[in-house]
Amino acid sequence: MAQLYKKWNWKHDLWPHFTYDEEALRGLELQFSQNTGTVLGILKHVKESEKEDFLVDILSNEALKTSEIEGEYLDRDSVQSSIKQNLGLITDKRKIPPAEYGISEMMVDLYLHFDKPLTHTQLFEWHRMLTNGRRDLVDIGKYRTHKEPMQVVSGRLDNPNVHFEAPPSNQMLKEMEQFIRWFHNNHFEQKQELLSIAKAGMAHLYFVCIHPFEDGNGRIGRAIAEKSITLSTRKPALISLSQTIESAKKEYYNALEMYNTTLDITGWLEYFGKTILQAQENTLKQLDFLIEKTKFFDSYNSLLNERQLRVIQRLFKAGHEGFLGGLSAENYVRIAKTSSSTATRDLVYLVRQGVFTKTGSLKSTRYFLNIKRNI
Numbered sequence: 001m002a003q004l005y006k007k008w009n010w011k012h013d014l015w016p017h018f019t020y021d022e023e024a025l026r027g028l029e030l031q032f033s034q035n036t037g038t039v040l041g042i043l044k045h046v047k048e049s050e051k052e053d054f055l056v057d058i059l060s061n062e063a064l065k066t067s068e069i070e071g072e073y074l075d076r077d078s079v080q081s082s083i084k085q086n087l088g089l090i091t092d093k094r095k096i097p098p099a100e101y102g103i104s105e106m107m108v109d110l111y112l113h114f115d116k117p118l119t120h121t122q123l124f125e126w127h128r129m130l131t132n133g134r135r136d137l138v139d140i141g142k143y144r145t146h147k148e149p150m151q152v153v154s155g156r157l158d159n160p161n162v163h164f165e166a167p168p169s170n171q172m173l174k175e176m177e178q179f180i181r182w183f184h185n186n187h188f189e190q191k192q193e194l195l196s197i198a199k200a201g202m203a204h205l206y207f208v209c210i211h212p213f214e215d216g217n218g219r220i221g222r223a224i225a226e227k228s229i230t231l232s233t234r235k236p237a238l239i240s241l242s243q244t245i246e247s248a249k250k251e252y253y254n255a256l257e258m259y260n261t262t263l264d265i266t267g268w269l270e271y272f273g274k275t276i277l278q279a280q281e282n283t284l285k286q287l288d289f290l291i292e293k294t295k296f297f298d299s300y301n302s303l304l305n306e307r308q309l310r311v312i313q314r315l316f317k318a319g320h321e322g323f324l325g326g327l328s329a330e331n332y333v334r335i336a337k338t339s340s341s342t343a344t345r346d347l348v349y350l351v352r353q354g355v356f357t358k359t360g361s362l363k364s365t366r367y368f369l370n371i372k373r374n375i
Contacts, residue, residue, distance in 0.1 A: 008209075008261055009209055010210070015263065016178065016182065016206055017263060018265050019263055019264050019266075020198060020264065020269050021266045022195065022198070024266050025195050025197060026195075028273035028274065029197055031277055032196060032197050032273070033196075035277065035281065039280065039283055039287065042284065042291070045291060050290045050293070054290055055238070056083050056087070057319070058238050058283070059104070059107045060080045060083050062226075062240065062241065062243065063083065063106075063107045064076060065242040066219045066242035067219065068246050069222075069246050070219065074097075074099055074103065078097055079103070081094050081096060082096045082100050083107065086108035087108055098132040098134075099132065101132060102130050105129045106126050106129040109126070110126075110227060114230040114231070117184055117188060118180055118184065118224065120176065120180065123220065126216075126220050127140065127220065130216040131216060137215060138214065143173065143176060144169045144172060144211075144212060144213055146214065147168075149166075150166040150167075150168075150169070151164065152164040152165075152211075163253075163260075164211075164256075164260045172212050175210045176210065176212050179206060179207060179210060187231045187232075188231075196228075196229065197272065197273040197276055198273075199228050199232060200225045200232070200272065201225070201268060201271075201272030201273060202269065203225055203227075203228045204224060204225040204272065205265060205268055207220070207224050208221040209260055222242050239276070239279040239280050239282070240282045240283060240286075241276065244275050244278045255268055256268075288320070289319065293316055293371070295371075296369065296370075300353070304355070307338055308350060311332055311336050312355070312369065315327060326366025328365070329343055329365065332346065332367075351367070355369070356368060356369065357370050
């Protein structure tokens with residue numbers, strides 16, 4: 001019953017004037033700036049065709065992972081096809097389900113219009129995109145209007161654990177006018193000079209504490225954080241923020257809950273700043289991987305037949321984290337659509353040519369692409 005006496009942050013007299021210890025974030029801000037410069041430097045050395053693949057991968061992963069954080073699992077191929085379609089790229093013309101199309105449309109819109117002001121209209125458009133195909137919501141493309149409290153709860157229906165309660169619906173227009181004004185002042189007017197990672201973390205927490213929509217607040221809140229980052233760097237961020245959050249989802253929700261009753265959010269900003277850095281580092285690994293991929297094909301492409309090339313392209317599709325557990329002979333047979341004897345000859349050849357490295361023996365034998373392993 002103690003939770004009934006919680007004083008949510010929006011009930012504080014000084015709401016929404018968040019405070020934080022700037023010195024505690026100085027090191028994170030410096031690393032953020034260095035990482036930003038490194039990413040931009042590496043991008044200059046990536047071929048245009050590879051940049052296109054990189055963009056599709058980043059946006060697709062973010063669309064998938066921001067949905068998974070909310071417990072919604074989408075089809076990767078449909079999301080990628082939809083991302084390409086929304087970017088005006090060549091697609092396989094497949095029929096895209098509404099949920100996959102909606103989140104992809106939002107991610108591409110965020111990327112293409114990163115430098116535009118945040119407005120009510122923009123937020124309503126994102127909400128319509130996110131709720132594409134939904135029939136269970138009353139308020140689509142507008143702020144919530146229901147009279148019931150907007151609560152984040154868990155546990156049994158007869159004994160719920162209230163993690164947070166947002167401001168009532170009749171305050172939404174006032175709260176969101178104030179939020180959009182704050183966002184504009186800190187990203188366009190520069191009236192209050194906040195650290196870049198502080199702006200992004202504060203924007204996310206501020207928005208989700210208002211919780212203005214009937215559903216989709218987490219996904220839109222993470223998009224707002226990415227928009228904040230891109231406005232600070234003046235370039236599309238292209239970072240795997242949602243992917244990083246999803247990999248430690250419990251920590252994310254714990255941090256949100258820990259700072260929904262206070263306006264001193266130093267700890268939240270430290271957590272969120274470290275998350276941004278991890279997302280940047282993941283981007284750097286992906287870019288390094290793309291460069292190594294280009295070098296790999298420059299070295300080995302002329303040595304590969306169509307069957308071998310199919311398998312290697314499948315391995316590269318797994319990304320910088322690699323093909324889980326390595327490639328087995330059975331995997332090779334299935335991907336190449338060939339016989340066991342042909343697979344054995346191919347694998348011996350590929351190891352001899354230096355295309356693959358080999359570990360283990362007999363049924364435990366696994367093969368890995370011979371690329372730089374520290375990416």
